[in-house]
Amino acid sequence: MNETMALGGAAAGPAALAVERVSHAYGARKALDDVSFSVRPATFAVLLGLNGAGKSTLFSVITHLYAARAGAVRIFGHDVARQSGAALAELGVVFQSRTLDPDLSVEQNMLYQGALQGIGPRQARARARDLVARMGLADRLKDRVRQLSGGQARRVEIARALLHAPRLVLLDEPTAGLDIKARADILALTRRLVAEDGVGVLWTTHLVDEIRPDDQVVLLHKGRVLADDRAVAVIAAAGADSIGAAFSRLTSGAGEEDA
Amino acid sequence: MSVAARDARRPFGLAAYLVCLQGIVWRESLRFLHQRERFVSALVRPLVWLFIFAAGFRQTLGVSIIPPYETYVLYDVYITPGLIAMIQLFNGMQSSLSMVYDREMGSMRMLLVSPAPRWFLLTSKLLAGVAVSILQVYAYLVIAYLWEIEPPTWWGYLTILPALALSGLMLGALGMVLSSLIKQLENFAGVMNFVIFPMFFASSALYPLWRVQEGSPWLATVCALNPFTYAVELIRFAFWGKFEPLSFAVVLGCTIVFLAAAVVAYDPSRGMLMRRGGG
Numbered sequence: 001m002n003e004t005m006a007l008g009g010a011a012a013g014p015a016a017l018a019v020e021r022v023s024h025a026y027g028a029r030k031a032l033d034d035v036s037f038s039v040r041p042a043t044f045a046v047l048l049g050l051n052g053a054g055k056s057t058l059f060s061v062i063t064h065l066y067a068a069r070a071g072a073v074r075i076f077g078h079d080v081a082r083q084s085g086a087a088l089a090e091l092g093v094v095f096q097s098r099t100l101d102p103d104l105s106v107e108q109n110m111l112y113q114g115a116l117q118g119i120g121p122r123q124a125r126a127r128a129r130d131l132v133a134r135m136g137l138a139d140r141l142k143d144r145v146r147q148l149s150g151g152q153a154r155r156v157e158i159a160r161a162l163l164h165a166p167r168l169v170l171l172d173e174p175t176a177g178l179d180i181k182a183r184a185d186i187l188a189l190t191r192r193l194v195a196e197d198g199v200g201v202l203w204t205t206h207l208v209d210e211i212r213p214d215d216q217v218v219l220l221h222k223g224r225v226l227a228d229d230r231a232v233a234v235i236a237a238a239g240a241d242s243i244g245a246a247f248s249r250l251t252s253g254a255g256e257e258d259a
Numbered sequence: 260m261s262v263a264a265r266d267a268r269r270p271f272g273l274a275a276y277l278v279c280l281q282g283i284v285w286r287e288s289l290r291f292l293h294q295r296e297r298f299v300s301a302l303v304r305p306l307v308w309l310f311i312f313a314a315g316f317r318q319t320l321g322v323s324i325i326p327p328y329e330t331y332v333l334y335d336v337y338i339t340p341g342l343i344a345m346i347q348l349f350n351g352m353q354s355s356l357s358m359v360y361d362r363e364m365g366s367m368r369m370l371l372v373s374p375a376p377r378w379f380l381l382t383s384k385l386l387a388g389v390a391v392s393i394l395q396v397y398a399y400l401v402i403a404y405l406w407e408i409e410p411p412t413w414w415g416y417l418t419i420l421p422a423l424a425l426s427g428l429m430l431g432a433l434g435m436v437l438s439s440l441i442k443q444l445e446n447f448a449g450v451m452n453f454v455i456f457p458m459f460f461a462s463s464a465l466y467p468l469w470r471v472q473e474g475s476p477w478l479a480t481v482c483a484l485n486p487f488t489y490a491v492e493l494i495r496f497a498f499w500g501k502f503e504p505l506s507f508a509v510v511l512g513c514t515i516v517f518l519a520a521a522v523v524a525y526d527p528s529r530g531m532l533m534r535r536g537g538g
Contacts, residue, residue, distance in 0.1 A: 063368065063371075063372045064371065064372065064527055065368060065371060065372075065527065066527045066528070067527045067528040081527065081528070084374070084527075085271055085374040085375070085376065086374070087374075088372055088373065088374040089271075089374040091372070093368075093369075093372050095365055095368055095369070097365035098365065099365040099366050099368065099369045101286070101289075101290060101366070103289075103290065103293035103294075104286070104289055104290070104293070108286075108289060111282065112282055112283075112285075112286045113369075114278075114282070115278050115279050115281060115282015115283065115285070115286075116279060116282060116283075116369070116370065116373035116375070117275075117279075117373060117374065118271055118272075118274070118275025118276070118278050118279055118374070118375065119275075119278065120274075120278050121278075
């Protein structure tokens with residue numbers, strides 16, 4: 001815990017993630033409208049929004065799949081569009097869709113990720129062993145991914161995202177399609193990464209029960225940021241009694257504005 | 260051990276590039292070994308042509324002495340380079356179009372989130388596909404050898420290798436350009452109809468160009484403009500231990516153009532990926 005405090009105190013440095021006035025449109029449809037927020041190092045931040053809120057677009061922009069039409073994204077001060085190499089080296093990603101090769105073993109999947117990060121097989125193998133063990137899957141290292149359950153595969157994906165020791169990890173609806181136990185496990189594992197290892201996390205979800213009072217919540221609705229604060233502060237500002245109530249109050253308000 | 264235990268973050272140096280390329284090729288080969296059906300169908304396709312089509316045609320179609328051949332050759336010998344190029348054409352289209360699959364789109368995103376430059380990642384991905392296509396070609400050549408189709412000297416099996424690498428790269432790059440234009444995999448049938456078949460038939464794969472010229476000068480012009488013709492001829496000459504400068508120049512030029520187009524298509528700020536919404 002002391003380590004977390006120390007890292008929290010060092011927040012005077014660049015933000016783990018800084019999204020600065022990002023706008024994007026597909027043709028006439030605005031997907032992101034002047035979106036700004038930042039995530040400090042060693043913070044658990046939740047990007048909350050319904051389907052179609054613009055989360056996927058934002059994710060694509062942060063992971064450099066394509067550039068936003070306006071604005072900038074910085075990862076530890078590195079502009080994703082201009083210094084993509086340096087920015088992406090600090091970033092680990094767990095995509096919403098399953099991206100492990102089902103026919104390859106857990107270890108082979110990890111080694112592939114190592115190669116993509118320029119880490120040779122020997123070093124990657126040692127790191128993969130440690131990380132997979134931390135995810136509670138030490139005995140599954142040689143198993144094919146096909147033989148794993150959905151929750152286990154997700155944990156492997158988290159281990160994989162950590163292989164190159166990034167300081168920022170993005171998870172796009174990582175609990176989608178998992179049962180209650182697997183959801184809780186993955187959430188707990190990820191929170192531990194923030195607390196014990198000082199990793200900054202941006203966790204995308206539409207499930208309010210994954211949010212704790214102290215988490216930073218960025219509420220995205222119809223491409224705009226409606227709230228960006230600690231969960232308790234968002235609840236208080238909305239005059240609600242829970243984050244779920246705050247969420248529906250804020251989003252329905254935005255709906256009226258539009259109408 | 261801490262997850263965030265970090266060695267000093269070094270820039271992506273030459274060693275890292277090599278590790279990256281090696282890893283991409285290694286993964287593609289592993290995946291290929293696990294997909295037996297893909298291997299079998301890649302092998303059956305040209306063999307059907309060889310055992311049925313060529314066997315039927317060898318009586319009706321004599322091939323006169325044209326370079327690189329110094330004697331009369333059987334029709335099965337003549338179409339072997341065309342079938343080799345067909346293996347590479349299918350492989351190039353398939354491995355690139357597989358990116359269109361949603362699931363593949365996921366692994367494509369895994370690839371593109373690597374800190375290595377995008378042109379390097381795309382080229383590595385292409386080279387991996389080429390490596391797989393070369394495995395398929397040599398498997399075909401083993402069976403062709405048993406069918407008594409062999410180059411004049413054993414060197415042919417070696418001299419064909421650089422030709423295969425270059426033609427595979429050209430066809431893979433073409434597939435990559437197409438993959439950025441196509442929205443859904445159902446369109447593979449469209450690619451078959453509008454790309455694979457015309458490229459294959461309007462080329463020197465099945466009949467020498469002088470024969471086509473006799474039948475239809477118009478078609479001969481189309482064949483002469485088709486880059487696939489030059490891939491076939493490059494392979495044909497190389498298999499016979501010879502070098503054909505014009506084919507080499509055309510295939511090299513097309514490779515560069517297609518590759519550049521693919522890099523533009525996957526460019527984050529200009530790309531087609533944006534229009535698609537990134538899945």
